Amino acid sequence: MASVRQFEDKASLGQDLCKYIAEKSSQAIQDHGFFTIGFSGGSLPSIVGNSIQQVSCDYGHWQVLLCDERYVSLDDKESNYNAYKQHIGRKLPTQVGGEIILDYSLPLEAAAADYEKKLRSLYPGVSIPSLDLLLLGMGPDGHTCSLFPGHSLLTETSSLVSFISDSPKPPPQRITLTYPIINAAKSVAFVCTGEAKADVLKKIICDNDQSFPSARVKLTNGEHIWFLDRGAASKLQ
Numbered sequence: 001m002a003s004v005r006q007f008e009d010k011a012s013l014g015q016d017l018c019k020y021i022a023e024k025s026s027q028a029i030q031d032h033g034f035f036t037i038g039f040s041g042g043s044l045p046s047i048v049g050n051s052i053q054q055v056s057c058d059y060g061h062w063q064v065l066l067c068d069e070r071y072v073s074l075d076d077k078e079s080n081y082n083a084y085k086q087h088i089g090r091k092l093p094t095q096v097g098g099e100i101i102l103d104y105s106l107p108l109e110a111a112a113a114d115y116e117k118k119l120r121s122l123y124p125g126v127s128i129p130s131l132d133l134l135l136l137g138m139g140p141d142g143h144t145c146s147l148f149p150g151h152s153l154l155t156e157t158s159s160l161v162s163f164i165s166d167s168p169k170p171p172p173q174r175i176t177l178t179y180p181i182i183n184a185a186k187s188v189a190f191v192c193t194g195e196a197k198a199d200v201l202k203k204i205i206c207d208n209d210q211s212f213p214s215a216r217v218k219l220t221n222g223e224h225i226w227f228l229d230r231g232a233a234s235k236l237q
């Protein structure tokens, strides 16, 4: 069952989210010695980046990944990794233990396979790893990661990381986590702000409308929290 945390504005949301990240980080490191955290693009990196210096984490034990990545070079302004680096990575007091990033020198399909291989190498012998925390965003069409409404990737069950070459949101070529690994996560924080998301959020959270890809995030055994500001939560009963 998902729960909702509602905040007055983006700033207070970001502060609570960073406390949540710090909590999950110390639990994971105590439990298995490292913390896997997946970031998304959009507004998420700046929301986290504005408050990350207010918490303290053992960054040397972090393994950072991107929940989805645009198939562009890592220093491109379109790159989700670049957004993570600018808003968060370069503000951390120490380097993170590791980063799982797109190898843009490979063709798209091979880049997705390589990303999955790097991810799996953190969890030797495990068929579907349980990543510690995924920070997800949602587009106005209800997409999350690069899982778009009506796309064939929504029914992908064999790959943990897949590629898409016809994304309706530019750029068209991307790689993305798929539901099998998203839904195996230990925790997911969905971060949505602004009134433009309110109608879709009502349909997902109150009506469980599965036509929206974000509604298909249903963790097998993890904690699922919606972090919403006042505008995004305005249509929830």
Ligand SMILES: O=C(O)[C@H](O)[C@@H](O)[C@H](O)[C@H](O)COP(=O)(O)O
Pocket (backbone or CB within 6 Å): 040, 041, 042, 043, 044, 068, 069, 070, 080, 136, 137, 138, 139, 140, 143, 144, 145, 146, 169
């Ligand atoms: O690669 C992308 O295009 C983004 O990652 C995208 O999927 C984003 O996460 C959502 O559209 C939410 O964006 P906002 O948080 O800016 O609304």
